[in-house]
Amino acid sequence: MTKVGFVGLGNMGGPMAKNLLQQGFELKGYDIVPQLLDEAVKLGAVACDSAKDAATDVDVFISMLPASKHVQNLYLGDEGVLSCLQPETLVIDCSTIAPTVSQEVSSAAKKIGIAMIDAPVSGGVGGAVAGTLTFIVGGGSAPLEQARPLLEAMGSNIFHAGESGAGQVAKVCNNMLLSVLMAGTAEALQLGVDNGLDPAVLSEIMRKSSGGNWALEVYNPYPGVMDGVPASREYEGGFLVDLMIKDLGLAMESALAVGASTPMGALARNLYVNHSKEGHGRSDFSSIQQVYNKSDA
Amino acid sequence: MTKVGFVGLGNMGGPMAKNLLQQGFELKGYDIVPQLLDEAVKLGAVACDSAKDAATDVDVFISMLPASKHVQNLYLGDEGVLSCLQPETLVIDCSTIAPTVSQEVSSAAKKIGIAMIDAPVSGGVGGAVAGTLTFIVGGGSAPLEQARPLLEAMGSNIFHAGESGAGQVAKVCNNMLLSVLMAGTAEALQLGVDNGLDPAVLSEIMRKSSGGNWALEVYNPYPGVMDGVPASREYEGGFLVDLMIKDLGLAMESALAVGASTPMGALARNLYVNHSKEGHGRSDFSSIQQVYNKSDA
Amino acid sequence: MTKVGFVGLGNMGGPMAKNLLQQGFELKGYDIVPQLLDEAVKLGAVACDSAKDAATDVDVFISMLPASKHVQNLYLGDEGVLSCLQPETLVIDCSTIAPTVSQEVSSAAKKIGIAMIDAPVSGGVGGAVAGTLTFIVGGGSAPLEQARPLLEAMGSNIFHAGESGAGQVAKVCNNMLLSVLMAGTAEALQLGVDNGLDPAVLSEIMRKSSGGNWALEVYNPYPGVMDGVPASREYEGGFLVDLMIKDLGLAMESALAVGASTPMGALARNLYVNHSKEGHGRSDFSSIQQVYNKSDA
């Protein structure tokens, strides 16, 4: 029986831990928020007093935290778990963080003989609950194969992007492109509507033509065109604008670090920041459609 | 036997006329360039001395011209064909032009009892030759049904976008979105490569994820990732940068006409214009990838 | 005594006509809005029944209209004044319109022997009232000298930009640059404030450094930094966002006409359009500052 330590039991980590428990993994967990820990315990997890406790005497250690600084602190801080992890423990960090931080932590782990992979996810809370997340993995092939049964318990797609940090880079690139697609799709739809087209007809034409993309396929941002998407429920739920802004911040940092040119991604970030400043930070990111709508319509 | 008049026998119109002839339509043609007319005659067309001649005594009149001013001149000029077309002749304009001009011409035609549809195409020279063009049609349903056999002789997809001019609007929206997708995809790929990823691996991850789009599916802009696309032959052939700039100009005009916001499309246009000014106007539009590549790589 | 015909007696034209009357010019006026005409009559103008009436038997004919279509209609329409102007009449169009339309009208005037200059203004309603407008003139030197006494009665700066239409081009270029300066200044100020700086201190540093520009000099967009500017009165009055959008539309048309690259101006236009869609179209254009402010501050 594989013993798993899990730190970070929030919106994403909670359901991920639940899926591991339901697939028969033995799991001990920790979160700084006691209620979150309590919920995990109800599902069968063993409660830990600290991250270090959760990292002790386990086969696999998984973290799912909000941002780079939390991951740095968890592994490298004064109470960092690297000091108590055993060499045979596999470490999986599922947080979406700066690739450089991911590399810094995995490099520190490697120095003391611990294998670590970065495995940021896409699919949102819905995917976490359903166990259909996509994992984009950076790190060696051996630890990835070792991790595969656990990743398959939590998700349905696993990509191997390259060495340590590559999972983060690939996710950041994908989400930057996603922000560009979504803003571009919303903009094209509104341009058509303002010139007299029916958004459903235009959506269908572009979907089957060279404008085809993921948003038109399954996540149409125009209200009333597609059922069951955030646009059909006033942009509630889904992937929040402020989380897209976080990912676009990581993309901008990755661009600055290598001197890359990212005019489209940079503009998308600023459109999203402006949208958030207008009060839409907690709406789904397809609500960028509202930026383009006529105010007097 | 349907008698067709065809004006504009260039890169696109030539092979389109050829396909009509091969499907058994009787065709008389005209082009201001004598060689183009000669080539059509070799394929079975009857040569006309003027556009008016081509528009006389035909069941269907088709035009395929470079820009708004040519279409205005053909139909509304001093020697315009509207003066000699018969009420029972169906008019199909396949040119990509300003929606307002399309509406102006079809409105003038309607006044004298002539039905007209705008049917701009996508698919490029390759699609014209292969008879696999996509037609995006604006105008009434009745004339569209009347036109369908001819459109099917030249293409494989027919969309009905709405009333007169709607074909032009839909094409312009699609191509604006396409320019955004292509620039965004090129940008994301280079950001990944500059951060150490393999472009083929990253392409595959994004294609299957929320960054998925037409470019990643069939027209990858990164050299060496996909066979048989312009990126694999130094961006020769395909859909030229300067033609994309033309279509983006139509998109910008359509945005100005209705006060629409098009930050992403406007930026894409300017990136393409800058790219053309660097000498790449006759390259395929996926060559926007080169803007992002490191000069010292 | 110079006899002047004046068409367009609104926010701008009204006070301009008043200044001409006060400087002793004999003036007959026309406006489609009767109240505006009545006000001019109270100041000493002679009322006309039509634009044609105002254009008859005058030494100088001046127009001040909202947009290209109005100017086209005034001069070239079915009831256009070109048909009744005398060859010795000097025509001055003070409207801000498309350079191509300006050239079209002056060319038509020239064909019948009438000299015309385009003389768009900057300085706003305040400058019109105070008689301190800036005129940016396109056309010949001789008609400009003939016009000078009238322009000096209405303004304090006269620039000669070049031949017909050049006044429009220069104004459009200046206002595009102005929109870029204003948005850039607002953005830099907020970036400083968000990072802990005092906006007045930062304004002073940049004003005296290489960031110095007209906005920092006399039109600071940050509330509380400068007295007597729109930013100090909640952006009321001044040069309206929607008028800046109109001028940026002319700039975009001018760019499309010659294939020019205008990434900064295009982005400024879209930021202003988004700002207008949020309900700020009737605020002063320095209110673009509000786009950058933190919503939760």
Added chain:
Amino acid sequence: MTKVGFVGLGNMGGPMAKNLLQQGFELKGYDIVPQLLDEAVKLGAVACDSAKDAATDVDVFISMLPASKHVQNLYLGDEGVLSCLQPETLVIDCSTIAPTVSQEVSSAAKKIGIAMIDAPVSGGVGGAVAGTLTFIVGGGSAPLEQARPLLEAMGSNIFHAGESGAGQVAKVCNNMLLSVLMAGTAEALQLGVDNGLDPAVLSEIMRKSSGGNWALEVYNPYPGVMDGVPASREYEGGFLVDLMIKDLGLAMESALAVGASTPMGALARNLYVNHSKEGHGRSDFSSIQQVYNKSDA
């Protein structure tokens, strides 16, 4: 006699040290490049074997280094000078670096009782040689007054932006605005030229109008308009494109750190990066004009 330690004797630091020596300050210097140190010695400086040596037994310690990491290393590294500076020594860092790093170092200095100001400069190599630099200072008023005689020996303008790090923030904001002004000015000039205007005439009109800014005043980017500027000597010398990109990188980091919206600055950065990738990284930053010029003109 004030004793000064000076680390970093390159293009900027060299002439700055020279001016201090010529004003009678006693100076001991260090640079990792021996030739630079030799040159300083010829001008009267005392050579040191290390940065620590230069920081020992001096009244004022000045650093002028390329980037954040060099400053971090100089002060906080294993061989960092904070360990040997005396409490009575005033520290002046003239490097342009991340505000957060500036604060980190000054905070570390403060903990051991050492006063430090950040005093990044503008004015370039020319200003350094002529002793006319502008210093933008962050830190307390008392250390600024203590530093004033030295700053006045090296420059002609001193601004106090605020507390520690504020000098860096203000410089970053100014230079971001400068990049926007320069790109916007170049764009407006080319739009005018493409539409038939004389660049000198248009420059003069905008300079005196609401488009007026530092570039039009003293640094016109259009070749042939102004004497003695980089545009008149094929953009050689001046403030290099790659240094502007460095400063824009700091601006982007400062924006990401606080969630600020910087669409204009982000676009300017990407235009400059694209320009550098085309091979212009070592040209003056006003060469952005070349991006807008017609390639076929």
